[in-house]
Amino acid sequence: MFRDKGQQESIPAAAKTLLWIRVLNQLGAYALAFLAVLTGPELAPAALACFGIAALISRWIGAFLLDRMPPRTVLALGLGLTGLSLLTLAVAQTPPHMLGAVVLVGLAFELYEPATQELIARAATGARRQQVYALLGVCLSAAGALAGLLAAVLLPLGVRWLVVADAVTCLVAAGVALRFLPRGEERTVAPKRRWRPPAPLLRLTIASTAFAMGYLAVMMFLPLALLERGAPAWVPGLTLAGAAVLSPLALWSGGRHLARLGHGIVLGGGTTLLGLLALVMALTDQVWLTSAAYLASTAANGLMLGRWQALVADAAPEPERPRWFAFQGSSWGVAQPVVPGLVAVFGSFASAPGAGAFRAAALAFLTVPFVLSYS
Numbered sequence: 001m002f003r004d005k006g007q008q009e010s011i012p013a014a015a016k017t018l019l020w021i022r023v024l025n026q027l028g029a030y031a032l033a034f035l036a037v038l039t040g041p042e043l044a045p046a047a048l049a050c051f052g053i054a055a056l057i058s059r060w061i062g063a064f065l066l067d068r069m070p071p072r073t074v075l076a077l078g079l080g081l082t083g084l085s086l087l088t089l090a091v092a093q094t095p096p097h098m099l100g101a102v103v104l105v106g107l108a109f110e111l112y113e114p115a116t117q118e119l120i121a122r123a124a125t126g127a128r129r130q131q132v133y134a135l136l137g138v139c140l141s142a143a144g145a146l147a148g149l150l151a152a153v154l155l156p157l158g159v160r161w162l163v164v165a166d167a168v169t170c171l172v173a174a175g176v177a178l179r180f181l182p183r184g185e186e187r188t189v190a191p192k193r194r195w196r197p198p199a200p201l202l203r204l205t206i207a208s209t210a211f212a213m214g215y216l217a218v219m220m221f222l223p224l225a226l227l228e229r230g231a232p233a234w235v236p237g238l239t240l241a242g243a244a245v246l247s248p249l250a251l252w253s254g255g256r257h258l259a260r261l262g263h264g265i266v267l268g269g270g271t272t273l274l275g276l277l278a279l280v281m282a283l284t285d286q287v288w289l290t291s292a293a294y295l296a297s298t299a300a301n302g303l304m305l306g307r308w309q310a311l312v313a314d315a316a317p318e319p320e321r322p323r324w325f326a327f328q329g330s331s332w333g334v335a336q337p338v339v340p341g342l343v344a345v346f347g348s349f350a351s352a353p354g355a356g357a358f359r360a361a362a363l364a365f366l367t368v369p370f371v372l373s374y375s
Contacts, residue, residue: 012128014119014122014182015120015132017181018075018181019135022136022140023139024176027146034162038098039102047098047102050102052333054102056110056330056333059110059329063323072119075177076177076178077174078110078111078115079170080174081111082105083166083168084171085107090164113329117133117309117321119181121321130310132306133309134305136306137305138247142248201312203372206371209334213338215301218278222354223240224354224357225357226287231287243295250300251305267304267369268369268372270300270307271365276362277293278359278362279362280293282358309325312324343357344356
């Protein structure tokens, strides 16, 4: 997608700086994946629930802060507060202190997401905007792979060292943001105090929630499904590693050809394909076909990278854009706790939980084009 030098130079300087900041932050982001390990099995359910609720709230706080502060300030504030709250979590010892620290981390954790989306929306327009959003997804995926290596090195020393590493990357990223990002301006027109999501935003959020449910159902249950179908223990890891490589390759090779198509067309067609591939994974019991269908769905996902954010940025009125980003971005926070229950329902009608997860994913994916068609 950004193959030649001329294309790379066309990426706005502020967007490039933002990408480096988010990559730096992502290098330590594996710590929260071990939150249940840090808090222990007895405290883990309450800790995860508190974190999820607090993270949803923090995204909205980040959107409202953008009414009064420039995006660079909100981005740096969110990264800095996340780093400080992670240090608090690293030294917490008793269950009440741990839960309190987890809530603090959650309240800071999503503050910078609306600011990130807004900075890109301001820095780029048209097709370039979607490309920068897609490049953000690719960069975060690559940084996540490096974060996994960092976690492998630090985990033998203890989970708390992972939390400290995450805190350090957050604080350094906050400093880089303040030093190198342009200050920008506050919003010139403040939205109404009593803001209600308009109908187009509601439809977009319903569609992206269905997409998130399908994506999470496949991702969370693929390893289990492969093992249920008799795969050797090394196959799930190899399949996931192949998917991590395939997604950006699909974007780079095919994204340019789809650049002229509207976001709704690409998302509708892509989710239809994802739904059909999920049905293949649900109906087969062959390991090779399950892995192949998953890799194909990863390639399809790669072609859609950045489309949801670009669709919101293009459709939102400029004064309300941060709140559109916050509202639509909440879809993942809503989908995550719903998916296990949905899979349990579908699993009761399937031969195994993995097949039930893929059936649930197929239904969720195939819902998206119908919802988008009314947008």
